[in-house]
Amino acid sequence: MMMTAIPALRFPLAARLRLAARLPYFVALMKPRVMALAVFTAFVGMMVAPSRIDPLLGLVAILAIAAAAGAAGVLNMWYDADIDAVMTRTAERPIPRGEVSRAEALAFGLALAGGSVVALAVFVNAEAAGLLAFTILFYVAVYTMWLKRSTPQNIVIGGAAGALPPVIGWTVATGDVRLEPFILFLIIFLWTPAHFWALALTRTDEYARAGVPMLPVVAGRNATAKQIFVYSLLLLPVSILPWALGFAGGVYGTVAAACGAIFVTLAVKVLRSRGINHHAARRLFAFSIVYLFMLFAALLVGSANRSIRASFARTASTLETSQATFPANQLQTSHGPFRVSAGGV
Secondary structure, X not given: OHHHHHXXXXXXXXXHHHHHHHHHHHHHHOOHHHHHHHHHHHHHHHHHOOOOOOHHHHHHXXXXXXXXXXXXXXXXXXXXXXXXXXXXXXXXXHHHXXXXXXXXXXXXXXXXXXXXXXXXXXXXXXXXXXXXXXXXXXXXXXXXXXXHHOOOOHHHHHHHHHHOHHHHHHHHHHOOOOHHHHHXXXXXXXXXXXXXXXXXXXXXXXXXXXXXXXXXXXXXHHHHHHHHHHHHHHHHHHHHHHHHOOOOOHHHHHHHHHHHHHXXXXXXXXXXXXXXXXXXXXXXXXXXXXXXXXXXXXXXXXXXXXXXHHHHHHHHHHHHHHHHHOOHHHOEOOOOOOEOEOXXX
């Protein structure tokens, strides 16, 4: 009896240990850094929206968006396993190393994608779930399967998928889409080419070897440096629009102007080097990540300040209404002969 029970107990433990050992590989498939940026911008979109969502539903929404971003990363690695195996930057990913099979990655990615969309539809609203499904489909089918291998404008058009999280966050809170989230979309959309092409300038030979028609491979480094500069110039005024249109405060306006000026300055250095200076390209790439975080963090701070001011205003209005309705020197009990005044009973 004891002998037959021991293997039954050991097998589940061994299976759990194997699963725990492989868990980091499945996490790596989800591109955690990219996922974190998508979740953060979606969270900001949700917080700056005029409507407030129940905290528990907000948590469900954020988890669903995180799972969807992870699903997009997994399915991207599933399809691009052949490219990843050739490029030095991606050769250590789980599928090229043989830690996870392509079939396992496909099943994992589809499960994450389906679960995230269903959860958002059931617990939050159908509009946000529809946008989430569109984002995953666009990133996987349009960008990964089609644009990436067919045109040097892949990252420009495909960047729309990465720009949608704040719109999804806004829709989670409001159920609709207005001008404000579209501007947040436009900021990320214009940021993406300069951000990604700066990286591509340092990996041009790898993309060429993998057969990916990135802009530096097809048009050359100098042309890419010019495009980076153009997009950095377009990004600067668009990034200031939230302040100019009044849905972001002075803190955001200052941060957007200062960071935008630095962004353009770094793009100018890449342009002057004709895209050859890898150090200048790496500096721009690194700062571009900081830039986007700073912009959305400033939006979040401004939203928090507005919420605090609105809370104080509501409290003050309530106190004024109470004083007007019940003057302190005329208060009296509703029963009995006792009168209550400021001086006591």
